[in-house]
Amino acid sequence: xxxxxxxxxxxxxxxxxxxxxxxxxxxxxxxxxxxxxxxxxxxxxxxxxxxxxxxxxxxxxxxxxxxxxxxxxxxxxxxxxxxxxxxxxxxxxxxxxxxxxxxxxxxxxxxxxxxxxxxxxxxxxxxxxxxxxxxxxxxxxxxxxxxxxxxxxxxxxxxxxxxxxxxxxxxxxxxxxxxxxxxxxxxxxxxxxxxxxxxxxxxxxxxxxxxxxxxxxxxxxxxxxxxxxxxxxxxxxxxxxxxxxxxxxxxxxxxxxxxxxxxxxxxxxxxxxxxxxxxxxxxxxxxxxxxxxxxxxxxxxxxxxxxxxxxxxxxxxxxxxxxxxxxxxxxxxxxxxxxxxxxxxxxxxxxxxxxxxxxxxxxxxxxxxxxxxxxxxxxxxxxxxxxxxxx
Amino acid sequence: xxxxxxxxxxxxxxxxxxxxxxxxxxxxxxxxxxxxxxxxxxxxxxxxxxxxxxxxxxxxxxxxxxxxxxxxxxxxxxxxxxxxxxxxxxxxxxxxxxxxxxxxxxxxxxxxxxxxxxxxxxxxxxxxxxxxxxxxxxxxxxxxxxxxxxxxxxxxxxxxxxxxxxxxxxxxxxxxxxxxxxxxxxxxxxxxxxxxxxxxxxxxxxxxxxxxxxxxxxxxxxxxxxxxxxxxxxxxxxxxxxxxxxxxxxxxxxxxxxxxxxxxxxxxxxxxxxxxxxxxxxxxxxxxxxxxxxxxxxxxxxxxxxxxxxxxxxxxxxxxxxxxxxxxxxxxxxxxxxxxxxxxxxxxxxxxxxxxxxxxxxxxxxxxxxxxxxxxxxxxxxxxxxxxxxxxxxxxxxxxxxxxxxxxxxxxxxxxxxxxxxxxxxxxxxxxxxxxxxxxxxxxxxxxxxxxxxxxxxxxxxxxxxx
Numbered sequence: 001x002x003x004x005x006x007x008x009x010x011x012x013x014x015x016x017x018x019x020x021x022x023x024x025x026x027x028x029x030x031x032x033x034x035x036x037x038x039x040x041x042x043x044x045x046x047x048x049x050x051x052x053x054x055x056x057x058x059x060x061x062x063x064x065x066x067x068x069x070x071x072x073x074x075x076x077x078x079x080x081x082x083x084x085x086x087x088x089x090x091x092x093x094x095x096x097x098x099x100x101x102x103x104x105x106x107x108x109x110x111x112x113x114x115x116x117x118x119x120x121x122x123x124x125x126x127x128x129x130x131x132x133x134x135x136x137x138x139x140x141x142x143x144x145x146x147x148x149x150x151x152x153x154x155x156x157x158x159x160x161x162x163x164x165x166x167x168x169x170x171x172x173x174x175x176x177x178x179x180x181x182x183x184x185x186x187x188x189x190x191x192x193x194x195x196x197x198x199x200x201x202x203x204x205x206x207x208x209x210x211x212x213x214x215x216x217x218x219x220x221x222x223x224x225x226x227x228x229x230x231x232x233x234x235x236x237x238x239x240x241x242x243x244x245x246x247x248x249x250x251x252x253x254x255x256x257x258x259x260x261x262x263x264x265x266x267x268x269x270x271x272x273x274x275x276x277x278x279x280x281x282x283x284x285x286x287x288x289x290x291x292x293x294x295x296x297x298x299x300x301x302x303x304x305x306x307x308x309x310x311x312x313x314x315x316x317x318x319x320x321x322x323x324x325x326x327x328x329x330x331x332x333x334x335x336x337x338x339x340x341x342x343x344x345x346x347x348x349x350x351x352x353x354x355x356x357x358x359x360x361x362x363x364x365x366x367x368x369x370x371x372x373x374x375x376x377x378x379x380x381x382x383x384x385x386x387x388x389x390x391x
Numbered sequence: 392x393x394x395x396x397x398x399x400x401x402x403x404x405x406x407x408x409x410x411x412x413x414x415x416x417x418x419x420x421x422x423x424x425x426x427x428x429x430x431x432x433x434x435x436x437x438x439x440x441x442x443x444x445x446x447x448x449x450x451x452x453x454x455x456x457x458x459x460x461x462x463x464x465x466x467x468x469x470x471x472x473x474x475x476x477x478x479x480x481x482x483x484x485x486x487x488x489x490x491x492x493x494x495x496x497x498x499x500x501x502x503x504x505x506x507x508x509x510x511x512x513x514x515x516x517x518x519x520x521x522x523x524x525x526x527x528x529x530x531x532x533x534x535x536x537x538x539x540x541x542x543x544x545x546x547x548x549x550x551x552x553x554x555x556x557x558x559x560x561x562x563x564x565x566x567x568x569x570x571x572x573x574x575x576x577x578x579x580x581x582x583x584x585x586x587x588x589x590x591x592x593x594x595x596x597x598x599x600x601x602x603x604x605x606x607x608x609x610x611x612x613x614x615x616x617x618x619x620x621x622x623x624x625x626x627x628x629x630x631x632x633x634x635x636x637x638x639x640x641x642x643x644x645x646x647x648x649x650x651x652x653x654x655x656x657x658x659x660x661x662x663x664x665x666x667x668x669x670x671x672x673x674x675x676x677x678x679x680x681x682x683x684x685x686x687x688x689x690x691x692x693x694x695x696x697x698x699x700x701x702x703x704x705x706x707x708x709x710x711x712x713x714x715x716x717x718x719x720x721x722x723x724x725x726x727x728x729x730x731x732x733x734x735x736x737x738x739x740x741x742x743x744x745x746x747x748x749x750x751x752x753x754x755x756x757x758x759x760x761x762x763x764x765x766x767x768x769x770x771x772x773x774x775x776x777x778x779x780x781x782x783x784x785x786x787x788x789x790x791x792x793x794x795x796x797x798x799x800x801x802x803x804x805x806x807x808x809x810x811x812x813x814x815x816x817x818x819x820x821x822x823x824x825x826x827x828x829x830x831x832x833x834x835x836x837x838x839x840x841x842x843x844x845x846x847x848x849x850x851x852x853x854x855x856x857x858x
Contacts, residue, residue, distance in 0.1 A: 113673040202671035
């Protein structure tokens with residue numbers, strides 16, 4: 001009885017079980033003596049090996065799936081989530097009165113490298129006198145500049161290996177009230193305020209900001225004094241507990257007065273390269289829409305019902321995208337931002353995975369590959385055993 | 392007019408009127424222009440300085456402006472004859488360019504490229520002997536590898552350019568060679584300038600290709616200390632050049648550019664612009680930033696030999712004292728030959744002109760007196776600017792009156808607030824000028840005085856509480 005064992009390069013190897021030889025077109029080869037063969041490839045030993053390998057695979061597959069999911073979860077956690085707020089949120093001052101505001105940051109899960117801070121105000125009502133860094137960022141990247149209705153400063157971490165995380169005071173700004181207001185006005189973060197974070201690429205990690213609303217009374221307040229109300233002494237600790245008016249916290253879910261993105265939905269795979277982005281914002285507000293990673297910025301106006309929409313004029317490349325929508329409530333002056341990840345799944349070159357977070361692999365592929373590997377190992381282990389049983 | 396009309400024909404009158412118009416119209420426009428200029432000069436804001444003596448901001452850095460450059464005026468070790476004067480400046484870095492074309496480093500024999508470091512080594516040794524680290528602008532193309540032998544052309548074989556860069560880095564940063572640590576290697580010098588090749592961000596003379604092969608050479612350098620590779624060393628700060636480097640995917644360890652700007656405040660604007668461009672690229676935002684040449688003009692000017700240059704330098708340092716670059720490099724240390732008219736960029740005149748120190752030479756150590764913790768200052772004006780510090784219980788205020796147009800002077804009101812009651816000595820020191828002291832009694836936390844700031848002057852007011 002002979003079996004074809006292997007064929008390559010025109011040479012066919014045949015097993016003669018009776019004679020315990022292997023013959024080929026280039027000669028005849030002896031097999032090992034039966035006793036040695038049995039010792040090396042004993043049936044009992046083979047079963048043990050198969051069981052052990054199977055057990056290892058049974059453990060490895062769920063472990064791999066778990067680790068892959070964990071990895072994806074970590075990536076999702078790094079999505080833009082940083083908030084900035086000016087505190088106190090509401091103040092009332094008299095003409096000529098001076099006051100300071102603190103810029104607070106909550107990095108959420110982001111690892112912040114730098115912040116380019118731009119604050120705007122009505123220069124006919126207010127005068128910014130100075131802006132200085134707070135305790136949260138040790139590295140002054142650009143000096144504080146005030147004037148013409150803006151106060152600007154850029155701050156950074158000491159280096160990229162020690163990014164900033166947590167909550168604290170980014171900067172302090174001193175103002176003087178110049179003229180009375182007929183209605184509350186706001187001091188707010190300009191749209192070009194940018195927070196750069198590791199693992200965020202060129203996406204602005206800032207998702208929302210809270211302004212200060214100020215009312216300036218017509219009565220003359222305390223005359224400007226040369227004696228500041230306090231000293232500015234940086235402390236070495238990175239975390240500061242605000243003692244002023246509590247800051248409205250950023251929320252993942254937009255409130256009725258905030259801007260929302262209703263379509264596409266979070267992490268949705270859209271089949272159009274030019275999807276329509278829709279949402280809600282306070283009626284009549286200008287909504288700024290920025291689509292990353294190749295930034296496309298457009299503005300639309302929310303209609304009387306607060307609905308807004310925009311259909312992309314140019315096709316997006318297949319793959320994950322992030323849309324950031326910002327609007328300022330005309331009544332409160334409060335800035336609202338909403339961020340949403342979606343996937344354009346029209347092409348095949350990027351292998352869109354259904355997640356807006358770029359991933360290096362997918363759970364399904366991992367399972368398929370591991371299963372195939374298991375099959376190969378099992379097949380490789382079982383085939384010699386089957387062949388022996390035939391002899 | 393009536394005489395003209397009586398004695399001349401109508402045609403003659405018309406011609407004369409037309410000629411008069413031709414002559415007087417340009418004059419009229421000139422006068423209007425001058426008037427507008429004068430009015431706009433007068434429209435600035437005078438300073439009204441208030442120093443909060445109790446405030447404490449960040450410790451100021453004084454190293455960043457102890458940076459100097461020397462251009463390729465001569466192919467000799469130009470700095471050797473002024474080494475002592477340079478050491479007094481306490482330089483941290485000294486930048487040189489023309490390293491390949493002036494010092495004949497690269498040759499060729501039958502087996503390939505050959506390297507003779509002897510002349511460049513002499514210059515580098517002088518730099519290290521005065522306490523500075525050399526910043527080497529990798530320029531220009533060695534003629535033995537350059538197309539048509541021109542030092543501003545690309546090489547015939549880019550791999551040879553990579554090899555030249557690799558060998559340069561291995562020679563100066565190599566542990567088995569000169570063993571210098573923390574050197575900056577800048578790819579080319581003013582590549583955008585026609586004089587240095589008019590490189591672009593594309594085409595046949597693509598700076599990114601030049602940089603790419605320099606980066607390959609840098610990455611191939613073996614057994615070296617820490618070193619930094621960067622660029623683009625352009626004549627100004629240009630967004631497209633900076634972002635092209637960021638997006639090139641090449642090794643970039645620092646950004647560099649030149650700033651020849653008469654308006655000191657533009658230096659602050661540049662810093663803000665640069666950070667706003669880089670903040671969307673978090674891994675690049677915090678890289679070192681080097682202004683590898685600066686001055687008020689890139690042209691030769693006799694003003695470089697006057698207080699104008701000193702006041703400009705002080706005003707620029709004030710602008711960058713907080714949130715400034717890693718290095719602000721003054722161009723240059725020493726005049727070249729043939730500049731006896733005083734128009735050279737140097738802090739020191741050439742050997743042929745007596746090696747005399749110009750006013751700008753003295754400004755760096757003068758401002759060093761300001762080392763300490765920065766204090767809050769408000770009320771700077773259009774011409775008079777300044778900053779204040781505290782060190783060892785002494786409050787200091789540096790003021791500079793820099794007028795781009797050269798003539799503005801000002802009586803500056805100054806107020807120190809939040810002082811403890813007691814007797815204070817206020818010393819007024821002017822750069823290369825008077826040094827006086829006055830005693831004040833402070834009873835209500837405030838000391839008020841004023842100081843006359845002549846055009847292009849620099850002063851330090853030093854307030855010390857008496858025991």
